Amino acid sequence: MVISDAKSGLTRAIAVALSESFSPQLLSQYFTRKKLLKKLESYGNGAGINALLDSMRASSPTRRASDAEHQDSWTLRHPSALSMFEEIMNASKGKQIVVFLDYDGTLSPIVEDPDRAFMTSEMREAVRDVAKFFPTAIVSGRCRAKVYNFVKLSELYYAGSHGMDIKGPAKGHRKGNQTVLCQPARKFLPMIDEVYRCLIEKMEHIPGAKVENNKFCLSVHYRCVEEKVRAEFYGLPVYRKLPFRVGKRNAEIESRRKVLEIRPTIKWDKGNALEFLLESLGYTEMNDVFPVYIGDDRTDEDAFKVLRNRGQGIGILVSKTPKETNASYTLKEPSEASYAVSTRVGGVEEMRLSLSLSLSLSLPRQY
Structure with a gap:
């Protein structure tokens, strides 16, 4: 991208600054950084000039410190679910836990071929163990049938197409024998x-x-x-x-x-799917329900927002980098999984919640 400027020589300098591969050495062929900033600032506050200044200032040596401060601030607002384990345990004590899990990037790695996003047998057993104690749902943007073929656990609830295709097990935690089914689109x-x-x-x-x-x-x-x-x-x-x-x-x-x-174009997302499943399970009006939603995608934010607005349960974002989120907690490293299971098991409730919190870290994620 090149921004034309009436002043001789500025066009080439601005082009360099706006390049993703901005090189201070190359730019110095035309101006020193200080001189260029001073010259550009004298031309007013146009959007193009402001964008240039932001780009150049971001490349200064102070950026690392700024990034570190941003990371620390974000971590304070969204602490690790594992480091806050006792707090989560206290909040869930005596309540009905319901587990919601994204698939890609949470139960399986992000891979180049979407048809090969397989979960490991260890992950499958972990999900199976959680489902023995808690109603458990997979909420994915994938086709429901494809997600089922990946997971292969008939006792789960599956919400495919970002929650627009929901089906529950023939026999599950729901009272009565009616199978849960919802296809709003x-x-x-x-x-x-x-x-x-x-x-x-x-x-x-x-x-x-x-x-x-x-x-x-x-x-x-x-x-x-x-x-x-x-x-x-x-x-x-x-x-x-x-x-x-x-x-x-x-x-x-x-x-x-x-x-x-x-x-x-329909007002239905993963947040609506979460609410539908809680209602289907008979938990809508309950004060002692504790939904746990783990996901890594932007589409999971709708579910995180629902939980925050309800004031019940927790959303856990799987991410190594700071980003805007409605989740209360975060998880970063796959290596934390074994730590959660092996060192946090004190009683049955702790074991169950530890397993559910560690699911999203059982596999390295690829980008």
Whole structure:
């Protein structure tokens, strides 16, 4: 990106500063940092100049200290779930724990091929153990059937398509024999199928691109697409690959971690799925319920927000880097899993909660 400027020599300097590979050595061929900042500040407060100044100041040696301060501040607001274990135990004591787990990046690593996001047998056994004591649900953006084929535990509740496709076990924690089933976006299936066919056709010429049909939503994976052609997956151009109405009325597109998602425009998300499952289990009006939701994705924030607004249970974000979140606690390192299970087991309740809190750390995550 190059910002033109009437002053001779500034154009080249600004171009360098706005480059992702900004080099102080190269910039010094034109101006010293101090001189350039002073000169640019004299040209007013335009958006382009402000962006330039922010970029250059961020590259100064004080950035590391700033990042460290930001990390410390974030950790104070969202402490480690393991370091705050006693506090969580006290809050959950005598209450009905209900466990909600994201899949990709939580129970399995983030991988290049979405069809190979397998969970380990150890992880499966950990989930099985938790489900013996607590109602347990997998809440994922994946197709419900695909998530089930990954997990292979019939005693769980599964909420696929970001909660738009929910089904419970034939026999579970719910009172009565009726199977839990919820598909609020069912009327959008013809539209989703049409968009899927369109995307398959449009993406055929892009090596590495993969279109995944999650039944009530679609995912376009471009993790394996060469960098030089990834521009096709950013901004408005992607809309031209879809039927006219997509992005205007019946569906919306969201960019995630090297994935584009197309979903029906419907007021339903993982937070709604959490509330539906709590209601289906008979816990909506209970004051002694303690939901635990563990996830690493931006879509999990809707569930974290529900728990925060309810004032019940906890949301736990799996992330190594600070980010805005409605979660109360965080988890970072996979190595913390064994510590949680082996050293925090004092009684039955502690063992159960330790297992549930450690699930998201049992596998290294790949990016």
